[in-house]
Amino acid sequence: MFILENLKAKQIYKIFINKDVIEPTSKLKYQQKYPEYTFEWEEIYSIPYKATIDTKHREFQWKILHRILYGNSSLYKMQLVDSPLCIFCKTENETLEHLFFRCKLISNFWMAIENSLKTEQILLSRLLEIEVLVGITKEIKYKNLINFLIIIAKRFIYFCRYKKNNACKQFRFILEKSKTYRIY
Numbered sequence: 204m205f206i207l208e209n210l211k212a213k214q215i216y217k218i219f220i221n222k223d224v225i226e227p228t229s230k231l232k233y234q235q236k237y238p239e240y241t242f243e244w245e246e247i248y249s250i251p252y253k254a255t256i257d258t259k260h261r262e263f264q265w266k267i268l269h270r271i272l273y274g275n276s277s278l279y280k281m282q283l284v285d286s287p288l289c290i291f292c293k294t295e296n297e298t299l300e301h302l303f304f305r306c307k308l309i310s311n312f313w314m315a316i317e318n319s320l321k322t323e324q325i326l327l328s329r330l331l332e333i334e335v336l337v338g339i340t341k342e343i344k345y346k347n348l349i350n351f352l353i354i355i356a357k358r359f360i361y362f363c364r365y366k367k368n369n370a371c372k373q374f375r376f377i378l379e380k381s382k383t384y385r386i387y
């Protein structure tokens with residue numbers, strides 16, 4: 204144990220910089236779930252700051268990156284809800300992956316967004332599930348804009364999920380109109 208008063212500033216500095224950096228457990232979880240994907244973590248962690256100046260958007264994306272935004276699957280394990288099932292389809296467990304990408308209702312929603320962006324020549328290829336979750340790191344045109352749109356789309360999904368019935372109706376209405384739906 205160190206006695207702080209006996210240490211010089213240089214020694215204190217050395218102790219801090221030599222401290223082991225604890226990697227977030229979420230990194231490992233993402234890598235296990237997507238073993239084929241090359242994660243550029245520095246870039247991924249910078250996305251919330253590059254894509255938006257809104258602190259709520261940043262905080263929301265940060266929670267997804269650290270996997271501390273919970274769906275029914277986790278809440279059920281914590282005994283906080285009665286069912287692990289997805290609020291939208293009610294057939295699959297509501298994991299982060301399911302809620303934000305795999306759910307049938309949600310995939311229609313992404314398709315509508317992708318089609319709008321393709322029409323405007325902003326997006327040239329389909330979004331990958333992992334890109335929807337952590338953001339796009341590859342060098343493409345309009346990267347910050349697309350990452351921004353991904354974040355607000357996920358916030359909208361989560362808002363609908365959180366508000367349950369009322370917002371779900373609104374969400375379903377948008378999906379029904381998705382053929383003509385434009386996001387701006």
Ligand SMILES: [Zn+2]
Pocket residue numbers: 289290291292293294295301305306307308
């Ligand atoms: Zn679902």
